[in-house]
Amino acid sequence: MNELKGACIIGQSGGPTAVINASALGVIRTALDSESITRVLGAAHGIKGVLEDRLYDMGQEDAAELDLLKYTPSSALGSCRYKLADPEQDDTDYKRILEIFKKYDVRYFFYNGGNDSMDTCNKISKYMQKVGYECRIMGVPKTIDNDLNGTDHCPGFASAAKFIATTCMEVHRDAHVYDTGMVTIIEIMGRHAGWLAGSAALATWAGYGPDLIYLPETDFNMDEFLADVKAVYEKTGKCMVAVSEGIHYADGTFVSEAKTSATDGFGHAQLGGLASMLAEIVKKETGAKVRGIELSLLQRCGSHVASQTDIDEAFMAGKTAVEAAVSGVTDKMVAFKCSRDNGAYKCEASLEPLDIVANFEKKVPREWINARGNGVEQPFIDYVLPLIQGETKAPKENALPRFAKLKKVLTIEM
């Protein structure tokens, strides 16, 4: 046991999720309770808050409000998309971070984010080792995209998947009330990985969901797509389609950006996005009534329908990061190792080197996608289903969400 006393900083980075604050709470609560950690500081807007010396003293927060972070969506401390330079080329930021770490005697740094955040952790960790400043640095994963390497899944993904599946079921019912033809196209987030779009298949599995699902793991072919939609439409009078925002042609061009012959005349597609563009094309080709629906931000912040499994695992990820760091671990990301034997789901935290996570996007295995590339197979369902279980215990006030109200006392103002 290598005891290290000092302050800690927790920062959040990248796009928010429904449960990223549950992870932050896991860090903050465990750190506040730790005897090794003398002070818990929250960075305003991630690493930018460190660079700008904008740090909140989390010890000043009311404990009950803090606990509400478990059910508050989005990044409560604020987020950023700031990318640190390569320290070999420009170490300005690193010097500044070291200065701030020394100022507050920071010996623990927890960063809550996706691929880029793990890269940030890795760079800071290497720099601190180089200059001989003892500091334990841990990554706490989050991303609705579920594309981090080295972990069974990422906190945030399951709640978004649950929102998507629930919404697809409801929209499916809505789109089937008239005895007139109707095609519905639902656009789902996920630029490079189809985990979220694939989750729409949970709705189909439950009885009411998309007939066709297109992921970015396979090349999109407009002619095949139109043929698939027409076939379902002609047979049933309806067709429901889920598309990942990241679907692309064989040459890598995103469908949302492409100006193919089929999209000619719809040059303002950026106005409405992919779903609207595909809706226009399908309308033109089939004559059907078509509605394009973009789930937009709703899918990543829909905490009212979050998975309690996801919330609890997100909290556990934060807690594990602190416990591991206090016990001497550094330079790791908390990951999940899961088993699903005979339907019994078990999830345990593990610690993975930061660099196996960085610069690699985990995609849906090709064999989990059907041969035609317009749906997912049972292994995908078996993978996702345990993750969405459990109704959120999020408290309400006047039947509306009761989010955490933090005081956010800046250290420089104290």
Place this chain on the structure above:
Amino acid sequence: MNELKGACIIGQSGGPTAVINASALGVIRTALDSESITRVLGAAHGIKGVLEDRLYDMGQEDAAELDLLKYTPSSALGSCRYKLADPEQDDTDYKRILEIFKKYDVRYFFYNGGNDSMDTCNKISKYMQKVGYECRIMGVPKTIDNDLNGTDHCPGFASAAKFIATTCMEVHRDAHVYDTGMVTIIEIMGRHAGWLAGSAALATWAGYGPDLIYLPETDFNMDEFLADVKAVYEKTGKCMVAVSEGIHYADGTFVSEAKTSATDGFGHAQLGGLASMLAEIVKKETGAKVRGIELSLLQRCGSHVASQTDIDEAFMAGKTAVEAAVSGVTDKMVAFKCSRDNGAYKCEASLEPLDIVANFEKKVPREWINARGNGVEQPFIDYVLPLIQGETKAPKENALPRFAKLKKVLTIEM
């Protein structure tokens, strides 16, 4: 007591809601239990199912599945937008309806819908009286638009309002994570009445919601709108706006359809709708990052976050319709009379003549909207808040909604 024995028909019409099936269940369950009603028939796709002799025998349904209708969104029997002709000009449909009523000895007709459905009820009722066929006809209201005259509010509205408020709160949190500028524009249903758009103010009231709300009850002025957005944006770096899809200029032109100088160059606005169009304009005028979000069908079918008050009242409306009809009442719509004295909400069913409902759209009182026309006042909140109370008791299976699975046995196939 004027006892009338015979079959009943229940039909659903117009756009679906999260609770329209709760009303249908109120009718079906009460009718199945009634000694006066000999058979309960569900019309496939509203009045079209009557005209086409496509009627489901509801007595064949499993009782437990039927009960799930209370928590199943959209119109389980199918809906239509079929408008009956003026019987003075063309009585073909009425003769056919009479024929079907006679065929099944239908003595009770319950129609579950909005303005047009009440008009349909009224016309059928008058025709049956004219030809001397004894039949009791009752309207059961539904509409997320909340624009029916003669009732405090309409079943379906509150659940949509709750979805909108909850979603606005979550999106507000999401839109505030970065320390960079951001304008969010949320498009909400309601072509002629602003009840739904106004409900976004519940989010603001609860701490996280739109800064500006535009309803169709006032004329929209693009210059004032841009000035309002800029003022908020310049002060706070963010601005969240809720707009009704029905906002229009002083000359009555819908903003979504207008080609003003401000929208020139965005001629394909139909691709993305109003939110995308306004987002483009605001982006151009302010230079801010702007995101347009259309709540689309999600707001009217979002049963997972429905108001249990709404669900229970919707059921009560259906039940009341049957009880009143059996006791001798005809030619009425079930309405709600509510009191909100000192925060104590009470709702009782009343019976209103069908013709006070038809052809009049109840709008948000001007005095509930602020002078500038960019927000609502406290009386609006006081009106809506009691309606959204109560968490839905909707059952789940595998953490996903468990909707009613009906057998839908057609009488002509029996």
